[in-house]
Amino acid sequence: MDHGQNSSQDSVAISMDAALRLATETVGPVLLPGEEGYDAECASYNLAVPQRPALVVGAARVADVQAAVRFAAEQGLPVAVLATGHSAHSSAGAVLVNTRRMDAVTIDVEARTARVEAGVRWQQVVDAAGKHGLAPLNGASPTVGVVGYTLGGGLSPIGRTFGFAADHVRRIELVTADGQLRVATATEEPELFWALRGGKGNFGVVTALEFNLFPVSHLYGGGLFFAGERAAEVFNAWGRWSADVPDEMNSSIALLQLPPVPEVPEPLRGGMVVHVRIAYVGSAEEGERLVAPLRAIAPVLIDSVTEMPYTAVASIHADPPFPIPIVDRSGLLREFTSELVDAIVAQAGPDAGSPLAIVELRHLGGALNRRPPSGNAMDLQGATFTCYAVGIGGPDQAEAIQAHLTRVFEAIQPWSTGRRFVNFLTAGDVTAEAVAEAYLPETYRRLAAIKGSYDPTNMFRTTHNIIPA
Numbered sequence: 366m367d368h369g370q371n372s373s374q375d376s377v378a379i380s381m382d383a384a385l386r387l388a389t390e391t392v393g394p395v396l397l398p399g400e401e402g403y404d405a406e407c408a409s410y411n412l413a414v415p416q417r418p419a420l421v422v423g424a425a426r427v428a429d430v431q432a433a434v435r436f437a438a439e440q441g442l443p444v445a446v447l448a449t450g451h452s453a454h455s456s457a458g459a460v461l462v463n464t465r466r467m468d469a470v471t472i473d474v475e476a477r478t479a480r481v482e483a484g485v486r487w488q489q490v491v492d493a494a495g496k497h498g499l500a501p502l503n504g505a506s507p508t509v510g511v512v513g514y515t516l517g518g519g520l521s522p523i524g525r526t527f528g529f530a531a532d533h534v535r536r537i538e539l540v541t542a543d544g545q546l547r548v549a550t551a552t553e554e555p556e557l558f559w560a561l562r563g564g565k566g567n568f569g570v571v572t573a574l575e576f577n578l579f580p581v582s583h584l585y586g587g588g589l590f591f592a593g594e595r596a597a598e599v600f601n602a603w604g605r606w607s608a609d610v611p612d613e614m615n616s617s618i619a620l621l622q623l624p625p626v627p628e629v630p631e632p633l634r635g636g637m638v639v640h641v642r643i644a645y646v647g648s649a650e651e652g653e654r655l656v657a658p659l660r661a662i663a664p665v666l667i668d669s670v671t672e673m674p675y676t677a678v679a680s681i682h683a684d685p686p687f688p689i690p691i692v693d694r695s696g697l698l699r700e701f702t703s704e705l706v707d708a709i710v711a712q713a714g715p716d717a718g719s720p721l722a723i724v725e726l727r728h729l730g731g732a733l734n735r736r737p738p739s740g741n742a743m744d745l746q747g748a749t750f751t752c753y754a755v756g757i758g759g760p761d762q763a764e765a766i767q768a769h770l771t772r773v774f775e776a777i778q779p780w781s782t783g784r785r786f787v788n789f790l791t792a793g794d795v796t797a798e799a800v801a802e803a804y805l806p807e808t809y810r811r812l813a814a815i816k817g818s819y820d821p822t823n824m825f826r827t828t829h830n831i832i833p834a
């Protein structure tokens with residue numbers, strides 16, 4: 366897939382002299398295309414969207430980020446940020462700031478908070494907090510970056526119980542377009558604080574984030590796998606069951622096509638299966654009682670639902686931790702009906718000849734419907750499920766995957782809220798219209814006004830761009 370990297374990359378060239386001048390201000394490396402280390406510095410999780418910026422800065426400290434942003438402003442170039450590349454967008458023609466070296470995590474056990482630097486990934490926080498019986502509102506994947514995830518809302522496997530990660534942020538440190546380091550909290554720069562929590566990477570490079578932790582040391586969780594032929598039955602039963610569960614019960618369901626590789630256990634290898642994921646925040650006894658109707662739907666191929674330490678939460682979704690080429694699309698659904706299931710199974714079920722690896726619904730509701738007192742730029746009202754579908758394949762397969770994604774999302778359109786969840790809005794799918802659909806009109810107007818104050822020349826425009834008012 367070409368997201369326009371080549372054409373714009375060719376049109377921007379930064380001189381070696383300019384790059385060397387910048388390098389005198391940074392501790393981390395400054396690299397131009399073709400230089401040794403450039404490819405490694407640009408390596409990212411989603412191999413379908415290669416990073417080829419005009420220059421990359423491996424930021425090792427806040428001053429490196431400030432130098433990079435000021436340099437981009439002088440050169441009249443946009444700034445892109447790469448933490449892990451889970452939601453990589455084209456950085457062609459941009460100054461790319463790689464944050465992975467900024468990886469400190471501090472836990473305040475008394476205050477039940479964590480402070481992380483920009484490059485920290487979720488498993489680091491899960492492990493550090495877990496030593497004290499605490500849990501963050503981490504993502505499903507252990508290798509997703511804390512900052513990128515939280516700026517886009519952050520839908521955790523325990524989100525129905527506690528809310529979005531963005532609802533529990535206390536303090537954000539960032540470098541804005543003018544190169545200044547600012548602090549945003551509910552009382553300092555409150556408009557910026559509101560916008561950052563849901564407005565994604567539009568307002569600057571976040572250098573550190575402080576957020577709440579929760580007293581969760583164990584879960585009753587894991588996965589139930591059913592044969593793909595039972596997809597309609599299992600989806601329907603799960604949908605009916607999810608309507609009545611308490612907020613402590615978090616779940617999702619996915620049609621999976623797993624590759625024929627030895628890492629995949631035998632009954633699942635090389636075929637289509639239905640994967641019901643459970644994360645119950647409560648006792649194993651109550652969890653077992655609540656999950657019993659799911660176990661009775663059909664013969665269970667693998668049942669890994671059990672009491673587990675919270676530090677094992679990543680095993681519930683079991684997302685691949687290594688880089689893969691992802692072509693994906695997402696939507697938000699109003700309601701669950703048997704006709705919705707028919708539409709999904711017709712397009713992606715065992716007889717559909719679908720090239721998609723995952724078609725997933727996550728159950729929303731509960732605390733995800735409640736906004737924090739300081740408010741934030743999260744607008745998922747009216748949505749009861751997310752739908753996310755992904756194909757895994759290089760450039761030769763991208764077109765076929767895109768065509769199939771279009772068929773799936775056209776088929777489920779009658780159940781769509783017409784809105785989008787920013788975190789699931791990735792490179793192949795992000796357009797000005799799609800970004801606008803992520804927010805209520807009044808939210809978008811407020812975001813655009815704040816963007817106009819902090820980034821009037823739209824330097825931070827390479828991802829989910831909000832146009833400055």
Ligand SMILES: Cc1cc2nc3c(=O)[nH]c(=O)nc-3n(C[C@H](O)[C@H](O)[C@H](O)COP(=O)(O)OP(=O)(O)OC[C@H]3O[C@@H](n4cnc5c(N)ncnc54)[C@H](O)[C@@H]3O)c2cc1C
Binds near residue numbers: 510514
């Ligand atoms: C396998 C997988 C599982 C996922 N699971 C979940 C999930 O459970 N829940 C959920 O909500 N989302 C999930 N996501 C989506 C994920 O939250 C987004 O892809 C998120 O943007 C990843 O952030 P990152 O820093 O890891 O990725 P990157 O690609 O490095 O960054 C993505 C974007 O985040 C912004 N960003 C990152 N760091 C900064 C910074 N320091 N300052 C300013 N902007 C920054 C930039 O706009 C950047 O382009 C998942 C994605 C994948 C691929």
